[in-house]
Amino acid sequence: MILKFLCTFLLLILSLTTILQASINPKKYVIATASTGGTFYPVGVGLAKLLSLKLNEKESMSFLAISSDGSFDNVRMLENKEVNFAMIQGLCGMMAWNGTHVYHNKPYKNLRSVSLLWQNVEHFMVRKEIATTGNILDLKNLYGQNFSMAENDSGSKVSAEIIMDTLGIDYTKMNLYYFGYNQSAVALQQGKIKGMNTPAGAPVAAVTSVCNAMGPLKVSLLEFSDIDLEKIQKQFPIWKRYVIKANTYPRQTKDINTIAQSNLLITDVDTPEDIVYLVTKTLYENLSFFNSVNKGTISLSLQNAIDGLNIPLHKGAIRYYQEMGITIPSHLLHVSP
CATH class of the missing domain: 3.40.190.10 (Periplasmic binding protein-like II)
Structure with a gap:
């Protein structure tokens, strides 16, 4: 017992x-x-x-x-x-x-x-003088200019390269920087770069901070036309149409037609x-x-x-x-x- x-x-x-x-x-x-x-x-x-x-x-x-x-x-x-x-x-x-x-x-x-x-929504944001048409092909205006592609080992960098290659945009002609999103936002506000690549679920914190600080008179989110999307989808059907609705970002008064892939x-x-x-x-x-x-x-x-x-x-x-x-x-x- x-x-x-x-x-x-x-x-x-x-x-x-x-x-x-x-x-x-x-x-x-x-x-x-x-x-x-x-x-x-x-x-x-x-x-x-x-x-x-x-x-x-x-x-x-x-x-x-x-x-x-x-x-x-x-x-x-x-x-x-x-x-x-x-x-x-x-x-x-x-x-x-x-x-x-x-x-x-x-x-x-x-x-x-x-x-x-x-x-994962594509956000290509550039200073207003770069956005002569508002279309993604305005990235060609960055030749010889400073642009943040996103961090070196990131999917953001690779997806940006693929998008630009497909649309005939030669990113090697840009002065490329590989900043994180917050660092890119600060650099854009300080004038150290003329554009940044920050794909993410909308709203993106880094994009929000730039919109708050600079507004639509100084920066612009570039759009993708149906023809742009069709060219991309022929090789990479993973991308689909995505509309960033008005008021997603501070002082954003109209819809922005971009593209997105799944995470x-x-x-x-x-x-x-x-x-x-x-x-x-x-x-x-x-x-x-x-x-x-x-x-x-x-x-x-x-x-x-x-x-x-x-x-x-x-x-x-x-x-x-x-x-x-x-x-x-x-x-x-x-x-x-």
Whole structure:
């Protein structure tokens, strides 16, 4: 009887110790975002806070969002096991999975999708004297002028290069700088550069700050015509028409016709299924929280969670979506790396 009591007591102490250790040292997961002046970073911070709040107490899991140079840097960190989750542009995901463009026939087959996110809206902002027509081809007026392309390892930089190459804009004739979004905004206001490339979910914090400080008489967001979009879609159908509605930015009195591609939340094939399941479930059970973090996330919904994904889904995400009655197309089902 005494031996049975001692065994029960020891098991109780062991259980309490395990629970205490888990609460003191929760499992930590890192989410890679992008430059602090865009949309990835604030939404990533919001996601990390939400997941930690919801999953720390019951699952002993904590999440941390970190800034980075953007999509291509995030893919590299995932491959090197430096982070557990990452936000990337759809273009970057397509290139990494297929081994094209910057990946030079070296596909990254360990990547897995968790969810489609919001639209990554192209924002090419230039000083008014550059915007002679208001069309994206006005970027040719920047030849010999200072222009911030965005950070070197960012999806923003690569997408800008592709857009310009497709439309016959020779960016090598510009004096290029590789600033983060906030740094670009400051440099534009100070006159150190004549334009900046800051694609993100609208509204973009860096663009808002420039509009507040300079207004429509001094800066302009360039537009894409239907012909421009058609040329781009012939090679990269990932881009779609997007209209930045009037009053999205300070003193913006009319709609701006631009283009956008989708953003993705991705992870690594080796991330445990239960972890990805809980992340996906928590995300979609708390969408109203994301809408309050940034207006660019309003388009996020369970109904379009997998529309347009170009990387197969992680098994944990598949499990959640199937529970919710979503049919998974064959090209998104789990495949071996």
